[in-house]
Amino acid sequence: MWRYMGRKLLVYALTFAVAVTINWMIPRFMPGDPVRSMLNRGSISDPGALERMTAYYEEVFGLDAPLHEQYLNFWSGLLRGDLGISVMLYPEPVVDVILRAVPYTLALLIPAIVLSWIVGNRFGAFAARSKVLDNSILPIGYVLTATPYMWLALLMAWSLGIVAGIFPTAGGHSYALTPGMNAEFLASLVTHWFLPFLSMFVVALGGWAIGMRNMIIYELEADYATYLRTLGAPRKLVRRYAYRNALLPQITGLAVQLGTIITGALLTEIVFNYPGLGTLVLDSLNNRDFFLLQGVFLFVVIGVLVANFVIDLVYVFIDPRTRVQMTGASS
């Protein structure tokens, strides 16, 4: 068991190293001069400032040092928590800009993932092996997973936001309010949060329902289910056993799907101009702010790795078999 955890951690460490290396390599080996193109597209009119910034970025990229030295410098800067200075919001450090956006993204992601997982599993288990439901929920599930996140977000913004006028469609809170812990501001936060959350929730729902439906069918064919049925156990009891067993692969599925859902969150945020990481990606692209873009990339990778690790831990506590192996290995 500890060996298993060790291997997992090794993969995560490797992944992190690969991500950092990608981050370091891309600006250096892609065609073109990143510093020039970044500053050209950034809208800087004052020539003095432009010169200072060029000098700064040339130095940060360290382009005149030998390659291996550049690489080591990059790592040491990273470990000190230094991701560079944003071009777009000069002279604010990239880390600060990102930390301001992270809470918004998490506020969308965590409820959307957890709720869609719970509800999707229920739906899937409910649909399996009952012909009418199966033939309706299954196609709906597949169509939902095939829906591009931004398109459903657009449809919701247009129908519920603009045509019906129930929800606001842009921003994280009303710009007329100053952030604070008063009821009015919190209400504004919630109404702005609801539509992006809902559209992510709906798209993610389909995948979980399909996964659960397939797992339950598989479990219902297992020997223990047949045995229970021959004993005359009620259908509900058999299904409850099957459901608990089918949940385990769904937890693994959570880890696999994480990347897709995070991507979905970024796209959804862009539609609603929600002040999270997705909008930051778009802004940094439009302003050619590569430091910010790469900072967001690293943050997302770290987030995915941490979440994967948490899921691994949860799995150990939920699946008794891994616990047995654990004590078995140590005794």
Place this chain on the structure above:
Amino acid sequence: MNETLHVARRNPKLLIGLSVVLGFLLLGLLGPLFVDHGPNQYVGPQSEPPSAQYWLGTTTFGQDVWAQFVYGIRSTFLIGVLGGGVAFAIGTAVGFLAGYRGGIVDEILTMLTNVVLVLPALVVLIVAVAYLDARGLVVQAVFIGLTTWPWAARAVRAQTLSLATREYVDLARLSGRRTWRVIITEIAPNMSSYLVMSFILLFGGAVLTAAGLDFIGLGPTDGVSLGLMLENAVAWSALQLGLWWWFVPPGAAITAVVGSMYILNVGLDEVFNPKLREL
């Protein structure tokens, strides 16, 4: 074979999925032939709702949405085949090799697969593609292929592992044939249905990923695609102006193509695997 065909003809999921996909494929192939102006040309009145002349209306610049739509469907299929194809080639190669060779090769390839699997593909793509000044469809497809192959590799590896110990494979190995020949002649044919289904899933994944990239503004620099239509619609506030005909059709087409691909896949699964057929 005859029995498979017989079952296939009676499987509604397969039939419905296949006909929707083929319908869109035809639209993408033939549609552009009947449009006598470029998809990005300013041809008509501005912001006009769908009419007999402009079937899907026009954009705020007077571009014909129908023209963009059919050209966009064409590039959707292209990106799916190319991107899905590259991912399929890498994924199956890695999977076969890891599953068949075992040992240290397997260890290394599995580690590599797991690393790429954990990295969120679209986010890697955004960072990589952002530095390219001119982007074409092919480049986009190659990049998508390079980042989306891992789960296919894992699935193929698992299947190969179970086939690699069969007697006929041992026999082929004993006859002294090269690794690749054994894989191609003995292992691959025995999991062909599985491979077809993997390709379909990779196709769908590539289409969705490409749409996401296009929407962020990292699409082909001089082209048309459904994702680009969505991007433009948002950039020029089609939402606020109520130009629904600009952003509803492209998303609907992506959903329909990818969704019916998935449903077609379930149908295929039921045809190939009798255990899954309706009770």
